Amino acid sequence: MANTYTLIESKTSTSSSVIFTSIPATYTDLKLVTSCRGSSNTSGTSWYTLSLNGVNTNLNAFILQADGGSVTAANVTDLLGQNNPNSTTADVFSSNNHYIYNYTSSEYKVILNEYVNENNSTSAYITGFSGTVWSGTPAAITSVTLTTQTGNFAANSTFYLYGIKNS
């Protein structure tokens, strides 16, 4: 039986962006799993942003996240995943899971995101989820770019792109 949950590509990065290019159109959905950390000493939490097919416009996401004390909601544009800044506890990486539905269709694209950003402290950790809609040119997604808000990704950050096939 054919494998239907396939690693397309894995990457590491110590620069400010990670780019998956030439994504084959042979799958139904995509799944992107990241474990990352930033090199900058940003206070609080930090994100990485999304570009699809080289553009970061027409992106809209609703976020729900909790810090152990309260739940907050937000409406953002291209913020996709958490990227623990260097000022947080050493060796703690953010974990992110992104599910990209129907990425070859000519419809709006939707990405389901889940993330956790830990810290060995009573504060500055966060867990959340969001849904991103790309309402731009309804083309198949052929490239995905993740870019830090500030600084670079830290060493040992990993990025895995999987393809899921429904037949």
Added chain:
Amino acid sequence: MAAGQTYTPIATSTLGSNTATVSFSSFSGYTDLILVSVARHTGSGMVGAYINFNSDTGANYSQTRLYTNGSGSTSDRNASASTIEYNYIGGSNFTPTYVNIMNYSNSISYKPILIKWNSLGNGSASYFLEEICQWKNSSPITTITLTTSSNSYTTGSTFTLYGIKAA
């Protein structure tokens, strides 16, 4: 490492015509199920999309939801529902849903279901939501039925059921 495939597409239904009810059966042999739907309805505006198990339409479902429209968070609960609202789908855009049905074949416990979805209005996201549901029945799930509160699922809507095997 297990030799066999553990993430298997059991069945995919891509609607060739407008259809009021989509059903799955014959999915034995797995540990968990994942249902991925990308659906639209035949009317205008938004309508509820529903899931039932084993043709049970009694008040035997519970659902607790956390959702946002981008400006605030809301939680609600229905402890005695006759169905599970697994999405709120639009008539303009195809709306995705990710449904995880855990330990569906056991005959001991009630069945937990995790659901994540975006609803899409006319050109933008309307809601992002996660919910934990339960079918309050210890029987194995043998059929899954998907309906809407009004209208039908439109041509081109897709529904894929995956089986996850623990070993």
